[in-house]
Amino acid sequence: MPYLYMRLYNLLSIFIFTSQAFGQNYTQGTIYDQNDNSITNVKVTISGTKNASFSDDNGKFILKFYNEETPVVFTHPNYDTLNIMLKPSDDRIIYLQTKYNTNDYHLGFMAGYIDFSNKNKNKNLENMPYFLGESDVNRQLQMLPGIEQGTEGYSNLFIRGGDVDQNLMLYNGTPIYNPNHLFGISSTFHHKSIKNTRVHKGLSSAKFGGRVSSYIELESEKTNNYSGLDGEFEMTPLNAGIYISSINNGKGFFTLAARRSWFDLLTPVESRQNSLNANIYDIQLNFGKVLENQDEIEFNFMNTRDFYFISLQDDSTQNLNNTRISGFTLKWSNILASLKYKQSLASNLNAEHQLYYSGYQSSTRLKEEIFDINIRTVPTTERELLRGIKDVGVKSDWVYQRNNKNTLQFGLQSSTRFFQPGRLTYTSVGYPSIDDINTVYGNEKYVGSSEIALYAEDRLRVNKDLVFDLGFRQVHYFFDGYSKFVFEPRLHGTYFLKNQDVFKFGYNRHNQFIGQLNLGTTGSPDNIWVPATELVKPRKLNIIEVSYERQIGKHYAGSLNIYSKSMQDLVEVSNLSDAGDPELDWQSSVVFGSGRSYGAEFFFQKSKGDVTGWLSYAYSRSFRDFRDLYDDEYEYSFDRPHMFKFYLNYTNPRSDWNFGFNYILGSGQLFTIPIGKFRDIDGNTQLEYNALNNYRSNTYQRFDISVIRLNNAYGLEQEWRFYLYNALGNKNPLNVAAVFDNANFSQVQIDRAYLAYVPGIAYIVKF
Numbered sequence: 001m002p003y004l005y006m007r008l009y010n011l012l013s014i015f016i017f018t019s020q021a022f023g024q025n026y027t028q029g030t031i032y033d034q035n036d037n038s039i040t041n042v043k044v045t046i047s048g049t050k051n052a053s054f055s056d057d058n059g060k061f062i063l064k065f066y067n068e069e070t071p072v073v074f075t076h077p078n079y080d081t082l083n084i085m086l087k088p089s090d091d092r093i094i095y096l097q098t099k100y101n102t103n104d105y106h107l108g109f110m111a112g113y114i115d116f117s118n119k120n121k122n123k124n125l126e127n128m129p130y131f132l133g134e135s136d137v138n139r140q141l142q143m144l145p146g147i148e149q150g151t152e153g154y155s156n157l158f159i160r161g162g163d164v165d166q167n168l169m170l171y172n173g174t175p176i177y178n179p180n181h182l183f184g185i186s187s188t189f190h191h192k193s194i195k196n197t198r199v200h201k202g203l204s205s206a207k208f209g210g211r212v213s214s215y216i217e218l219e220s221e222k223t224n225n226y227s228g229l230d231g232e233f234e235m236t237p238l239n240a241g242i243y244i245s246s247i248n249n250g251k252g253f254f255t256l257a258a259r260r261s262w263f264d265l266l267t268p269v270e271s272r273q274n275s276l277n278a279n280i281y282d283i284q285l286n287f288g289k290v291l292e293n294q295d296e297i298e299f300n301f302m303n304t305r306d307f308y309f310i311s312l313q314d315d316s317t318q319n320l321n322n323t324r325i326s327g328f329t330l331k332w333s334n335i336l337a338s339l340k341y342k343q344s345l346a347s348n349l350n351a352e353h354q355l356y357y358s359g360y361q362s363s364t365r366l367k368e369e370i371f372d373i374n375i376r377t378v379p380t381t382e383r384e385l386l387r388g389i390k391d392v393g394v395k396s397d398w399v400y401q402r403n404n405k406n407t408l409q410f411g412l413q414s415s416t417r418f419f420q421p422g423r424l425t426y427t428s429v430g431y432p433s434i435d436d437i438n439t440v441y442g443n444e445k446y447v448g449s450s451e452i453a454l455y456a457e458d459r460l461r462v463n464k465d466l467v468f469d470l471g472f473r474q475v476h477y478f479f480d481g482y483s484k485f486v487f488e489p490r491l492h493g494t495y496f497l498k499n500q501d502v503f504k505f506g507y508n509r510h511n512q513f514i515g516q517l518n519l520g521t522t523g524s525p526d527n528i529w530v531p532a533t534e535l536v537k538p539r540k541l542n543i544i545e546v547s548y549e550r551q552i553g554k555h556y557a558g559s560l561n562i563y564s565k566s567m568q569d570l571v572e573v574s575n576l577s578d579a580g581d582p583e584l585d586w587q588s589s590v591v592f593g594s595g596r597s598y599g600a601e602f603f604f605q606k607s608k609g610d611v612t613g614w615l616s617y618a619y620s621r622s623f624r625d626f627r628d629l630y631d632d633e634y635e636y637s638f639d640r641p642h643m644f645k646f647y648l649n650y651t652n653p654r655s656d657w658n659f660g661f662n663y664i665l666g667s668g669q670l671f672t673i674p675i676g677k678f679r680d681i682d683g684n685t686q687l688e689y690n691a692l693n694n695y696r697s698n699t700y701q702r703f704d705i706s707v708i709r710l711n712n713a714y715g716l717e718q719e720w721r722f723y724l725y726n727a728l729g730n731k732n733p734l735n736v737a738a739v740f741d742n743a744n745f746s747q748v749q750i751d752r753a754y755l756a757y758v759p760g761i762a763y764i765v766k767f
Helices: 002-015 019-023 137-142 269-274
Strands: 025-032 043-046 052-054 060-065 070-076 079-086 091-095 113-115 167-171 196-200 214-219 228-235 239-248 252-261 276-290 296-314 322-346 349-372 380-403 406-429 437-442 447-461 466-479 482-496 502-512 514-517 528-531 539-552 556-573 590-606 611-625 642-650 657-666 676-679 685-688 700-713 716-725 733-740 748-754 758-766
Touching: 025 070, 043 060, 052 060, 079 091, 137 196, 269 276, 380 528, 406 528, 514 556
Parallel strands: 025 091, 167 214
Antiparallel strands: 025 060, 043 052, 043 070, 070 079, 113 196, 196 214, 228 239, 228 758, 239 252, 252 276, 276 296, 296 322, 322 349, 349 380, 380 406, 406 437, 406 447, 447 466, 466 482, 482 502, 502 539, 514 528, 539 556, 556 590, 590 611, 611 642, 642 657, 657 700, 676 685, 700 716, 716 758, 733 748
């Protein structure tokens, strides 16, 4: 341990670059196999010397040079040895030839990390069965071990016993604060708008911070196996969408993904304006260019919106000259924009700078108008409740190759957030003999907080088999006179075994200075983003994890992860109505507690051939301890002790028919239900409870299937996709209610609502 602490101390040297360091020669590059998959742990050696380096998790290497042109040897047990001549300051793409029966499963990255390009190389995720035919990145993630959907049918993500607001979801590096359409039934991301999804389920590098459950990176397409124009049009029962990409590898890219609901367009305009309307849309625009000096500039934009409107006319009055019309409007939206600049300052020093904005806003409006021929004006009453959050951030991330054994990452990240817990505007105008009213309740303005983080991490290769990632993250938080400094150590080790298996271990601490008050339904636009305050302390997490990964034969890979998490200063809403009332201080409606979770995750996958997929089993437990709610520790609402998941797809471009299916079997969801009723001394009926989350529904089982019909016509690739959700009709509850069917309120009958045999369809044209 003293050695490790010494390494942490040495991280401070990253801010002192000597002229000698910048004066040395380096060569660098990226190493791929024949399928354009990056290769980790390739030994790069100057021929005839001990001067050696190794490729990192992304296949990148950098090697210190002493001559103008030198023979370099690339060696890896699974690939043929390559000898080539390299020059200083080269930035080369290196391809290695795979040996016979070689497994290309990527053994790099930290424990608990998974993505759909390196760790889970399934290229046919579009064949996965989707709810209502809506292809959804979140539902892909829900099929992984340790990630659950929560309520049946929803696309929310509960990761290793954490809550939804404890996940930091980044779209091209910009946080998004409500990634939900349709109240959580669908996410705002179409699968074509995302090139790769990366999930850090607990451990992460010091670069990531601000959440205590997970970090989810969503990256749009920027490179391709070929340069040119590509696209597709898709129509489902809910949306019509288009995706266009123009990739010019090495020069730049342009991508556009857009969807809109179309069913409302079939109704008359008058009806949409005056009685009933609902529509959703999302758009993602990405542009990048390589400059003449090989620096890169990138712009990303995203906008999403949900809109719901209903109007009712009251004709019950006997005065035929008087009509009362009430309209209810619910709307929520996200706007994201970012600008990135990547530069290479030296052969061993690179930087990426980003400026971003992320804004989320929800509004509910109730408007009542009275049309009376006896009144010249139209008396109108309107109540509008506005909530939201705005985030303006700056990042500057640096990578410095100190020598062949040390890669230093460091940077500065700043986020200024503005919170609107609730602004209620009440207006009443046009009423005879009554003065007009225009009153604002709650927070008239947004309130701001700031979070500044300085981080550094040293990737130290001790020898050819052992790698340490030693880092820290120092955060300063400020809100309304409350100031907090936190220190977050990050430690991770990777040991490559003789048979190319790998053992990993790590410890992280994370702090979260932002949270969401859940006012009833996860993913609801009514939920409120709030800052940490002097009363509501930042959430804190400590996690320990070990992992073992193994290549199995030529096509298979397996992993086993074991983790333990402890959480402090968690927050729960104790009074839903008061917490949602903008006239009251939300801090008076919350209670504080702690939590813990632990588990083991087994993952087995096949990523080559026409038949690919995976199966997983997760044993996980999650508990909460809120003494103001309950006297003892209790099981967390989405605690699922046992979950078995199986995804398989058959994809053959030469076949007219492809298919995929999901199968999930595991523990049922927890609910809190009354055990009886009684009448108090005043004769009022009261519910009786004995515990929180005291009822676990029956074993969860679900089988989904998709069938894909491929067809080429008029020079275009076309697909018909047919889906069936819960094809076996299992009664997995959406919610559970207790019904008392006898006079003395003692006999309880469980009433369930569930989803079964839900069809879906999609039509796709590729061009």
